[in-house]
Amino acid sequence: MIFDAKDRVLFIGDSVSDFGRARPVGEGLHDGVGTGFIRVISNFINGYYPERNIRITNMGISGNNVLDLDDRWQSDVLDLEPDWVNILIGINDVWRQFDTPDCCAKGCITPEIYERTYRELLDRTVPYVKGVTLMTPYYMEPLKEDMMRKRMDEYVAAVKRIAKDYGFICIDLQRVFDEYLKVRHSSYLTWDRVHPNGTGATLIAMEFLKEVGFDFSRLSRALSQ
Amino acid sequence: MIFDAKDRVLFIGDSVSDFGRARPVGEGLHDGVGTGFIRVISNFINGYYPERNIRITNMGISGNNVLDLDDRWQSDVLDLEPDWVNILIGINDVWRQFDTPDCCAKGCITPEIYERTYRELLDRTVPYVKGVTLMTPYYMEPLKEDMMRKRMDEYVAAVKRIAKDYGFICIDLQRVFDEYLKVRHSSYLTWDRVHPNGTGATLIAMEFLKEVGFDFSRLSRALSQ
Amino acid sequence: MIFDAKDRVLFIGDSVSDFGRARPVGEGLHDGVGTGFIRVISNFINGYYPERNIRITNMGISGNNVLDLDDRWQSDVLDLEPDWVNILIGINDVWRQFDTPDCCAKGCITPEIYERTYRELLDRTVPYVKGVTLMTPYYMEPLKEDMMRKRMDEYVAAVKRIAKDYGFICIDLQRVFDEYLKVRHSSYLTWDRVHPNGTGATLIAMEFLKEVGFDFSRLSRALSQ
């Protein structure tokens, strides 16, 4: 696994990250990391690499878009001196274009604004961290002709392009859900196609863990000998 | 309009009808008819036909399916001696097959059970009322290859078939939403593709009013001379 | 309809406008426009002119009078850069003279203060907007010898005079209610003769829509072909 002993891994994002995390800093006792996918990641890292004392910090805020991250990047990311940063942003950037089209009729966060801001955030961060992992935004709608899914794909593509350019790990959540939704309907994972239930959070977490080199064989090994 | 002075019009259904109506009987002061589409219908009938004193009663219960209606039909419909009954049922019958597939793995409310039960309810009702209006169930998903939409279409078809057989007015809500969703994405009307916001409730109500012969010209006439 | 695509229509007023709108800006998801007559207007504009993406913003605050509007006009109206402004104010200006006569024994908002302030607000606004619509204040009391109704009529007259001078659309709510109250008693619409229930809100909204050129034939057309 790419995280060393005592590394601090900071997750920044929107409500999918947030899930009731502690304020002002999302860590510590009593589900300080919230009860979403980051809690699942934390459970596995603390459960199977307890000797590494990896510090997981959740700085997601519900409703945020990439411009909101820009506003609070210094205080909520850089000032906390993380070793690793995971970014999951973009869902609200797209959603607001469809659930409140009137409010953004004269201007919305276009893919161009999104990508440019995203890259600026990375440029401000790279000098100070060991690495960054990127999660693509997603819409749990497998039909690509859906208006919002179609739009989302542009933002997903932007994140993949960025990850490639910077050489960062990219966790393709849209693909994870597309796979799953071949078997079950999205309403199993969520009613709004955005906020995952426990199963959805587990799918996200496992994909993250796989990509960062978590040794799944520990699950059976550690427990059974 | 088909409703005579002093007629009692009873709406039976699920959460789309319910919307916080009064218990045990959904009528009277302080939004006794709830705050969903029935409230909109009531506003227009009371606003533009005040002299008729038409009594509107909302007996919807959140989460109900056609079998639940069967259980409470005598007490919640027939005992209240309505002149007209409007039925909107079927959404939960379908939804549960997709959001909790494990729980209905060994048995669900099939289109056959749905249609048979629905007809039995009508047969118990016809002798005692002036008429029945049927609303099709719906899923605010315009893409017909969506798993749940596909399944819903079978229940929609059943309601249309029943309406035709009995000669009742059929309000085709699926079509109403399909039309609207050509322009805006479903997330404008609702995040879960089932529970309509105010705009969605208005679309349902206007279609109902049109089908029962509400005179829309009253809207400008009554107010302006 | 006089509103163009992407126009922002801002409603300013008192509790009749407010009805639980979002703070600080009354718009967006989850009934951000409140649940009063503005919600009804929004439902119809979004329901039948969805392609125009007209942005509706509710800035009413419960208890406000014309002097309160004056205090917050810059931040709550002009700074939001509306294309259209609708004003409904005056009810509290009159009501306080009757429900707390002791508190305004030494001074109240006279018709003169009301009209002068109202005109100043308009003068500050006209250069920046496409137009303003004025709603008369009202008291749902049809008997003109009622003390408070008599007083209210002076404020109603002021608004009509202003509308005429400026050439603005005037929605005469007092007349709307006077018509309705020929058939039903005011206690049907409200217990306090001020805050309308759903039916009252619908009467207000329809009169507004008629005056701004809403095409009511869309109600049957859009839904049924």
Added chain:
Amino acid sequence: MIFDAKDRVLFIGDSVSDFGRARPVGEGLHDGVGTGFIRVISNFINGYYPERNIRITNMGISGNNVLDLDDRWQSDVLDLEPDWVNILIGINDVWRQFDTPDCCAKGCITPEIYERTYRELLDRTVPYVKGVTLMTPYYMEPLKEDMMRKRMDEYVAAVKRIAKDYGFICIDLQRVFDEYLKVRHSSYLTWDRVHPNGTGATLIAMEFLKEVGFDFSRLSRALSQ
């Protein structure tokens, strides 16, 4: 004053009596008699005739009409063995005809039903008590051409007729308010023209005390010598 030492005076009625009284029996510590006009009566009787230990019991229930009283007369009046009974009923009997005209379109509590039931209650009571005092219902609307006031006057007349026939004290609350409303508008006493504020409750209580022979000169005497 007509009440003897240790007499139990029971008030039966609707929300104007109720005002948050204790359940099941409205008396005792912590405002057991509620906080309406009965509290004011109790304050004066306990304050200025403390040596008589007169027991005041409030059995009003919000929303009640004369038929509701009929249903609970045995348990809530006779079983408590009062020496005196005060009745204030009829407001809801009339109000419902105007605020929910649809619900009583096919039948309401007519003046005939009202008077007949009222007399039956008295007949069941007279043998067991020292006396009964009757309060007329009222509507705090001084204009007699108001629809609901006009209707209320029929019920007021019925109570006066009954009082005369039985020879009971009649507290004419409609007249009390008519007098007061010559000076102030009804919105000072209440917004809904039914539920009095503290001043209204005081007006009711003083009229009652006057009619039952309360010695007002005690107010200055007892306190000052």
Added chain:
Amino acid sequence: MIFDAKDRVLFIGDSVSDFGRARPVGEGLHDGVGTGFIRVISNFINGYYPERNIRITNMGISGNNVLDLDDRWQSDVLDLEPDWVNILIGINDVWRQFDTPDCCAKGCITPEIYERTYRELLDRTVPYVKGVTLMTPYYMEPLKEDMMRKRMDEYVAAVKRIAKDYGFICIDLQRVFDEYLKVRHSSYLTWDRVHPNGTGATLIAMEFLKEVGFDFSRLSRALSQ
């Protein structure tokens, strides 16, 4: 009665005045004057002198002592420009010496501090008002050898002395309660011998009204002719 038309009568004091009054200014709709003795005074003045439009303002704050009044005298009394001021203070000054003797072991509000501060407040006020009425503090304990009653008597004496020196009306509440407690035990009026129930509030209010020249004969006259 000493109050002229449009006079503002301001009550300043502790929890016996406060009783849930509105903040920041205790007046206006919805029991803005609280629900204690000031509410009773207001009910009678508004009920029987409605044409005078006397404005009653309650500025009591629970827990206050004379030093607390000193701190807020400018903002809470003088700035409101009252015509008359009623002061009821001193109960907490004494009570704290007995219920938390440890906290004031090294210093408490002695009768000297109390009287000196009280006079200073009056000196700051006299030039700006028509008059001041003083209520003595009290302890609803008739036995004068009770430790706290004995101490309270020193503060009562101070207020009487002040009233005499300044020539102000003095409402001797301790005497009012002493009279009443000859007949009933203090636990009827209150459990803590400080906060009066409705009957106690009425006793205070009637004594005040008597001293300011309220015409009690209006109670029977106004209502009955």
Added chain:
Amino acid sequence: MIFDAKDRVLFIGDSVSDFGRARPVGEGLHDGVGTGFIRVISNFINGYYPERNIRITNMGISGNNVLDLDDRWQSDVLDLEPDWVNILIGINDVWRQFDTPDCCAKGCITPEIYERTYRELLDRTVPYVKGVTLMTPYYMEPLKEDMMRKRMDEYVAAVKRIAKDYGFICIDLQRVFDEYLKVRHSSYLTWDRVHPNGTGATLIAMEFLKEVGFDFSRLSRALSQ
């Protein structure tokens, strides 16, 4: 100490015992014995005789008088098979005569009824227990000419007489408080002269422990060697 290992000691009484105890049986985790004097007793017995495993059960109910105990004696005392029973009752029997004199004007729990019922309860209990301890009721009012104190003394005397007749330990709480109140005023211990604060509860508990033979020297011994 008179309690043997594994003895069950049951406390029965009113609100002074109750203090938020668990329902239906007042014992066990999370302050099941409430937070009043029984909690203090429990703390000392469990703290300094932990090896005896004495089971303490609190069955007090707020507001109870001796007749209430009579109603629930079988289920709440005898059925629980205590080894010892402690009774503290009588305060409400007296208090109601003073705080609601009207309600008991025609009948109250006289000393005779009190004593007779009390003795009957004991007779039903003696055959089944190791012993009973009696606490006198009390009023934290040291002045014996106080009306309620005077009345209370009759009930205190009854309990002492009963204790003597039966040969039971009598904990004279009135005397405990009389002693204390020579130094501090009752308002230190409580505002209502009935419900003790923590200090008052400690005084009760220590007197109980002394009477049942608690070895206070354990307090210093157990902790310090």
Added chain:
Amino acid sequence: MIFDAKDRVLFIGDSVSDFGRARPVGEGLHDGVGTGFIRVISNFINGYYPERNIRITNMGISGNNVLDLDDRWQSDVLDLEPDWVNILIGINDVWRQFDTPDCCAKGCITPEIYERTYRELLDRTVPYVKGVTLMTPYYMEPLKEDMMRKRMDEYVAAVKRIAKDYGFICIDLQRVFDEYLKVRHSSYLTWDRVHPNGTGATLIAMEFLKEVGFDFSRLSRALSQ
């Protein structure tokens, strides 16, 4: 994995199972299975074997011991017709002996009672199910000389003995935690050494999944190709 398509797997137990599950049956939408270890198991089975539609039902109730299970076995286990049953019971049986030693001084659930009852439950169940899995109770205290741990070991041994006799899978939770507590202190997993946090729940769930043959290689396979 031993569970076939459409199998119903029912978990019965105490608060470690319960964790806020739905009532009366712990399954379905909105975390119906609670938020403890069963939620984790459900997430993995639904996430990685979605095509099997395995139905997971949580019937744990906080505070239960083996005798409580006995009381509700018919209604809460057998009547639900599970294919598999998982039992986790015994923690409260032991804990109460230590946290409320007084209450069970005269009798507690000894290892003998525990084992005998446990076996009876199994005998009633075996004929109707495909299999039963047993989880040992545990105390997250690695030091075996701890009083409560020592006692717990007797109950753990009983479950292992039973599992062996019946040939059932035994998930040895005590061993799982003993392993983990070699690296981290128990206060990381929980403050009370009983209720696991998310990491503890994950350790339980993974051990269960391993024992029932869950294919962990699906975690990386399913997500990544």
Added chain:
Amino acid sequence: MIFDAKDRVLFIGDSVSDFGRARPVGEGLHDGVGTGFIRVISNFINGYYPERNIRITNMGISGNNVLDLDDRWQSDVLDLEPDWVNILIGINDVWRQFDTPDCCAKGCITPEIYERTYRELLDRTVPYVKGVTLMTPYYMEPLKEDMMRKRMDEYVAAVKRIAKDYGFICIDLQRVFDEYLKVRHSSYLTWDRVHPNGTGATLIAMEFLKEVGFDFSRLSRALSQ
């Protein structure tokens, strides 16, 4: 007892002190000193030395460690001008190393930091007070090989060393609990081995009282003669 009349004794510490004390200053009416061990101490000092009027102030704040005390020492200790200060700190300094090892992986409050800061606090305090009493931190875990107990012993030793160097009274709470836990398991006193129940609070308080020279013989003497 070492405390003189009118001395102020201030307790500073963490949640074991805090227990819901009043803010900003923990003293006065309504359990201002909280409901933990300080309440017990207060009960005994006020109960048995009432004539001394010793003022007890609780300034504990939940979650605090020695560095937190350092931050607020001036405002929360010195500014209140206590005569005596009791310090109980260190539990959180140790606990966080075990329940959130990740968060303090890069740095924690070592015994060195703890002792140095503690001594600095004393040096700032000594010139202004009559004396300081020190309570050792503790962990209610009697087995010394427990990881956290082992670590705690270093902090306990530091406090003892400091007390000796300064010549202050040292209340060895770890020893108090070690003694008690020979008889009962820690789960009787608390589930988390830190926050004592009433019995635990009593053990702390009695040890404190013993060390400060409380005369326990007063318990039997004062009450019984």
